[in-house]
Amino acid sequence: MTELTAAYIDSLALNAGAIKNGNDLVRKSSFQKLCCTEDGTLLFGECKGSGKEPYICSADFIKPELPVFRCSCPSRQFPCKHILGLMYAYASDKPFAVEELPTDIADKREKADKRDEKKKETIAAPASSESKKKVNKNALAKKLAAQLEGVELAHKLVLQIVQTGLASLDKRSIRMYEDQAKQLGNHYVQGLQAAVREILILAVSAESIESIYSEAAEKLASIHGLIKRSRDHLIARLEDPEKPMDTISVLEEKIGHAWQLSELREVGRVRNDIELIQLSFHSYADEARGEYVDEGFWLQLQDGEIVITRNYRPFRAAKHMKEEDSCFLVVQTKDLYAYPGDMNVRVRWEEMTMREPLPSDRTAVRSFAEPCFAAAIKAVKNQLKSPLADKNPVMLLHAAQLAHTDSGYALIDGQGDRLPLATINRLKDATMELLPILDQESLIDAAVLVMFEDHIAEGKLVAQPLALVKERETIRLFY
Structure with a gap:
C-alpha cells in the first residue's frame, strides 16, 4: 500500500472543503469502528451520519496505483468525507483493529479481476470487421x-x-x-x-x-x-x-480534438516507469474555454524534461469535479501519457503511487538546469516562431545570481549574460514582489523555473520566476 501521509490523502480529495470535512470527522471522533486487514491493503470502518445507521466506508489498496473507495453515504463527492476521514485516521495513527477481509469486499475484488482480464482480452482482440x-x-x-x-x-x-x-x-x-x-x-x-x-x-x-x-x-x-x-x-x-x-x-x-488515453496509447505516446516532481502549480479561470484550469509544472526525474498537467473543470460542473492542488510528493507511474506538442508537452496518468521526496531528487533537479541563457533564449525563440506553439514556454535555468537592477530583477548566468525578470500577462499573478523577501543566500546559485513571454511592444523577451531550487530546499513562488 502507498504510504498514507496527509499530503497523499489531500491529493485524493475533491477540493479543500472535502479535506477539512474529512479531518473534522477524525477530530470529532465520529468513527464508531476503525478496522484494517492484516496485510494492510484494506481500511474499513463505520462513521456516524445524520441517520440512525452509520455509514460503512472502505479504502482498498490491493492495487496501490489504483485505490478503490466505497461508502454507503449518498454524497456525490468522491472520495467522500467519510472515506477521507478513514484514511486521515489511519495516517494520524488512530488505533485500527485487525480483522478478516469482509466477504463483500472479497467478492468485489474477484469481480474486478475478471473485468480487468476481460479488458485485456478486448485490447488484444483483432481489429473490427x-x-x-x-x-x-x-x-x-x-x-x-x-x-x-x-x-x-x-x-x-x-x-x-x-x-x-x-x-x-x-x-x-x-x-x-x-x-x-x-x-x-x-x-x-x-x-x-x-x-x-x-x-x-x-x-x-x-x-x-x-x-x-x-x-x-x-x-x-x-x-x-x-x-x-x-x-x-x-x-x-x-x-x-x-x-x-x-x-x-x-x-x-488546437482545432478542438480531445485526445483519449486509448488514442495516445495507440499512437505510441506513452512513457513507461516515470517519476515526476512538481516544481510549481496554479489554478486560473479560462473565460474563453468556460473552464477552470488546474496547471502543474513537473520535472521528469529520468531526463529533466519539464512537462505540464492540466485539469479542466467546466464552470457549470466544477463543484462536482476534482480540483487539483499543489503536490509535494514524488509521483511514480508505470504509464505516462504524453499529448502531442513541442516544449512542455501536456501529460496525464491513470494510475500512480507516491513517495516522499529525497535530497537526491533535489540534486537531480538542479543537475538538469540549463546553465547557458543564450542557448535557452535560442530554444524559446525557435518555439515562438511556430504559430501553433505555446507562447509561454517554461524552462529550468541555472542562475549564478538573481540580481537587483535599476529596472527590477534579472537572472545572471555563469558567463554574465542577463535575462530580465518581469510579471507576464499570461500569469497575471505576482511573484516578483516575493523576491525582496528572500535572503541573499537564496538568490545565489539557484535552479530557477521560469515562464517566458515575448513583450512585442517593448521588443524584448522576459521571464517570470515560478520556483527556486536550492541544495537544501525548494522555494515555490507559485504553489
Missing part, C-alpha cells in the same frame, strides 16, 4: 466536413473583425461576434472557438483599445495561422481517409 470500419469512416468524414465548415466560419468571423478594425469593437459589436462564435461549438472546433473568444474577452477587459493593439494583433495573426493549418489538414484528411491524425504537433487539440 470491414463493415464496422466503413461505418466509422463515414462518421469520420461527416465530422471532418463539419469541422471544415467551422474553420470557414471562424475565418469569416476573424476577417470581419480585421476589416472593421479593432477600434470599432464596442459592447454591441462584441455581443454580435460572441453570438457568431457560439455557432463554432456546433462544428467540433472548440479550440478555434476559444481562440476567437480570447480576442473578444481581451477587448472587453481593456481600458482602451489602444492599450491592447499589440497583444490583439499577435492573437489575430496566431488565429490566422491556425485557420490556414486547420483548413489544409482537414482537406487532406477528407481527400485521403487513410491519412492519420497529427500526432506530432498540437494542431488536433
Whole structure:
C-alpha cells in the first residue's frame, strides 16, 4: 500500500472543503469502528451520519496505483468525507483493529479481476470487421466536413473583425461576434472557438483599445495561422481517409480534438516507469474555454524534461469535479501519457503511487538546469516562431545570481549574460514582489523555473520566476 501521509490523502480529495470535512470527522471522533486487514491493503470502518445507521466506508489498496473507495453515504463527492476521514485516521495513527477481509469486499475484488482480464482480452482482440470500419469512416468524414465548415466560419468571423478594425469593437459589436462564435461549438472546433473568444474577452477587459493593439494583433495573426493549418489538414484528411491524425504537433487539440488515453496509447505516446516532481502549480479561470484550469509544472526525474498537467473543470460542473492542488510528493507511474506538442508537452496518468521526496531528487533537479541563457533564449525563440506553439514556454535555468537592477530583477548566468525578470500577462499573478523577501543566500546559485513571454511592444523577451531550487530546499513562488 502507498504510504498514507496527509499530503497523499489531500491529493485524493475533491477540493479543500472535502479535506477539512474529512479531518473534522477524525477530530470529532465520529468513527464508531476503525478496522484494517492484516496485510494492510484494506481500511474499513463505520462513521456516524445524520441517520440512525452509520455509514460503512472502505479504502482498498490491493492495487496501490489504483485505490478503490466505497461508502454507503449518498454524497456525490468522491472520495467522500467519510472515506477521507478513514484514511486521515489511519495516517494520524488512530488505533485500527485487525480483522478478516469482509466477504463483500472479497467478492468485489474477484469481480474486478475478471473485468480487468476481460479488458485485456478486448485490447488484444483483432481489429473490427470491414463493415464496422466503413461505418466509422463515414462518421469520420461527416465530422471532418463539419469541422471544415467551422474553420470557414471562424475565418469569416476573424476577417470581419480585421476589416472593421479593432477600434470599432464596442459592447454591441462584441455581443454580435460572441453570438457568431457560439455557432463554432456546433462544428467540433472548440479550440478555434476559444481562440476567437480570447480576442473578444481581451477587448472587453481593456481600458482602451489602444492599450491592447499589440497583444490583439499577435492573437489575430496566431488565429490566422491556425485557420490556414486547420483548413489544409482537414482537406487532406477528407481527400485521403487513410491519412492519420497529427500526432506530432498540437494542431488536433488546437482545432478542438480531445485526445483519449486509448488514442495516445495507440499512437505510441506513452512513457513507461516515470517519476515526476512538481516544481510549481496554479489554478486560473479560462473565460474563453468556460473552464477552470488546474496547471502543474513537473520535472521528469529520468531526463529533466519539464512537462505540464492540466485539469479542466467546466464552470457549470466544477463543484462536482476534482480540483487539483499543489503536490509535494514524488509521483511514480508505470504509464505516462504524453499529448502531442513541442516544449512542455501536456501529460496525464491513470494510475500512480507516491513517495516522499529525497535530497537526491533535489540534486537531480538542479543537475538538469540549463546553465547557458543564450542557448535557452535560442530554444524559446525557435518555439515562438511556430504559430501553433505555446507562447509561454517554461524552462529550468541555472542562475549564478538573481540580481537587483535599476529596472527590477534579472537572472545572471555563469558567463554574465542577463535575462530580465518581469510579471507576464499570461500569469497575471505576482511573484516578483516575493523576491525582496528572500535572503541573499537564496538568490545565489539557484535552479530557477521560469515562464517566458515575448513583450512585442517593448521588443524584448522576459521571464517570470515560478520556483527556486536550492541544495537544501525548494522555494515555490507559485504553489
